[in-house]
Amino acid sequence: MKRNTNKFGLGDSPVANGKGPDDHDLNQSNLYAIVDIETTGGQPHQDKITEIAIFIHDGEKIVDKYHTLINPEKPIPFFITQLTGIKDDMVQEAPKFYEVAKEIVEFTEGKVFVAHNVRFDxxxxxKEFADLGFTFQRKTLCTVRLSRALMPGLPSYSLGKLCKSIDIPLSQRHRAIGDAEATAILFDKLLKINRPVVDGNMNMASEHTTQVLKQEIKTSLLPPxxxxxxxxxxxMVPGVYYFHxxxxxxxxxxxxxxxxxxxxxxxxxDYKSRKSLDFKNNIADITYELMGNELVSLLFESAEIKRMKPQYNRQQRRSVFNTGIxxxxxxxxxxxxxxxxxxKADNISMTPIIxxxxxxxxxxxxFHKVAKYNLCQKLCDLxxxxxxxFDYQVHQCSGACIGKESPExxxxxxxxxIESFTFEHNSFVIVGKGREPGERSVVVVEHGTYLGFGFVDDTFSANSMEDFKEAIKRYNDNKDxxxxxxxxxxxxxxxxxxxFD
Structure with missing residues (x-):
């Protein structure tokens, strides 16, 4: 095969998609490309495809297929070889992605891109097409979502367990050709659920299945x-939301x-890593709390993350702040x-600044403040x-440590x-928009310490800080x-x- 590292025969169009994603009409050409890939890892921005298989379904049956190993141009990790059986020597003479890109475009053009956990594939x-300077765009359909909609109540919708539940043979698990074929058979079964039989033959898909199919194509990006x-x-208002x-x-x-x-x-x-796919697939419900404005939303989110320590929140989970400046x-x-x-404040009887x-x-x-504001390491107990x-010896301290620089x-x-990490005012209240008309939010900071927030109506009258303190729910103060x-x-x-200074 002739190799061309600059283009791969798609013409001059920068979009490798033929019809746009909204041009597909289920009532005219029911064509589906059922795809599965194997990769060197779980992160599209750094890992590469090692195998791809595509089965074409015309709405009635499987009519064509495509399969090839792909040279990822990087070593395949041992644990991936253990999972898939694909070794470096197996892909050494295989085509690189740009050499098969045109075939992939042609096999998927004008078709719905179908896969089990479609965002991964x-x-x-x-990403592979983007690296070549082209945009690959298709309508997508996830057979996890479609299976949940048409076969509710199954114990699991992972491909292996799903195939076992409904007697689909899966002989080459974790190989693109085996998983794609099993997904194609699954897709065929899903299309034929509830089909009426006329003269001994299955007629077109039932109205219910057709409607579910259309709906799932529209919502393929949602968690299953x-x-x-x-x-x-x-x-469409400010607040805090929860994924369950x-x-x-x-x-x-x-x-x-x-x-x-x-x-x-x-x-x-777009899917970024295996963890992000697991996160999305684990979302089974959404709840929320209205907060009225951005500040209160930020404060309540921080408090809830520290209280619940959710699995997929990395930032602000720390809830204990034992050391003070x-x-x-x-x-x-x-x-x-x-x-x-x-x-204990190390025998210093004062409140920490932070x-x-x-x-x-x-x-x-x-150390960061010393460097930024040219402070003395010795006078900061460092x-x-x-x-x-030491900084004085290398001419980075002005000599306060030995009295050479005046205290002033x-x-x-x-x-x-200190001003860079403290508030402009010592004690103050921030009054913002509430959750509904006639309501206001209040955030209270006293003596540099955040006390909490609450909501009051427009008739609320306050003459002192104490009045505002009685109107709030208390929350912990911390660096975040x-x-x-x-x-x-x-x-x-x-x-x-x-x-109120």
Whole structure:
């Protein structure tokens, strides 16, 4: 086969799709390309395809097939070989993807792209074409979703267990040709569910099956257990949303100023890794809490993540902040920063300026401030010595450690550093939009400590900080929520800020 590393014979069009994704008409040409691939790993941005199989179904029967190994141009990991049986020497003489790209386009052109967990196969193939400078675009259909819709109540919808449940032979598991053939047989069975028999022959698909098929093509990007009706019912307002698994457990907490739009974005993004596919497939229900505005949504999301520690939330799960950053004046008038236990405060009887998870994080935090604001390591308890700190010896400290720089000059920079991670005001209330007309949200910070938030109606009257404190639900103060409030206050918000300094 002649090799061409620049183009692969698709003409001048930058879109390798023939008809656009909305041109397919189920009533005119029921053509489906049932696809399965094997890869070097689970991440499309770094892994490559090693095998592809395509079975063509015309709505009545399988009419054609295509299969080839593909040279991924990178080593196949041992654990992948253990799973699939595909070794490096098996693909050494196989064509590279660009050499079979035209055939893949021709085999799938004008057809619905069908696969079991379709986002996995579709995302990999899209990425391979994108690397060649072309856009691969097809309507998609997931046989996991289709099976759930047409055969509800089965114990599992994984390909292996599903085939066992309905007696589909699966002789080459974890090989593209074997899995694609099993998926094609499954798809054929699904199409023929509830078909009426006329003169001894099966007629066209039942109206119910046809409607389900059309609906599943439209909603193929949704998790298998989530219906279009559930998504349609989501509100387009600020709030916090929860993804639950089949056992009802919360596996992810998110927030948005538009709950419905954000959740649809979750479902529309291309598959990035095996973990992201597992995450999507585990979503069995969606619930939400209305919050009224962005700030309260951010604060409540952070609190819920720390409370629930959902499986798929990586950020903000830490709920214990044992180490504090403290400030005090020494006997020479220098304003010093230090770190220590929040509870014991290392014999420093004061409230921490900010709390972090551990001593390691606190030291890293202080080293960053020392570098950014030209502070003294010794006066930040990062360098133990009776003389000058190390930075002074390399001309990066101005000499506060040995009295060479005046306290007045040095303390100005310490104040700038503290200002970078504290609030502009000591005690204040942020009044924002509520969840419904006639309601307002209130967020309370007192003496630099976040106390919590609540909702009040327009008739609420407050004359002091104590009145606002009685209107809120208390939440824990920590580094994450302080960062949320600082960033929000420094942005372009329209909330009212009442200062009680």
């Amino acid at each position: 579709y995302s990999f193939i899209k 257990a989530i219906s279009k009706e559930q998504v349609d019912a989501l509100p 698994n089949e056992a009802g457990e919360v596996i992810y907490v998110g927030k948005s100023i538009n709950i419905k739009k954000r959740i649809i974005q979750h479902f529309n993004i 403290f400030s005090y004046l020494d006997e020479n008038g220098y304003k010093r920063l230090t770190f220590g236990s929040v509870n 709390a972090l998870s551990n001593h390691y994080k606190a030291k890293g935090f202080l 360098y133990k010595t009776y003389g000058a700190c 000059e040095y303390n100005k920079r310490v104040e700038e550093a 929520v302080q960062q949320i409030i600082r960033n929000y206050m420094r942005g372009k918000h329209k909330d009212k800020v009442l200062v």
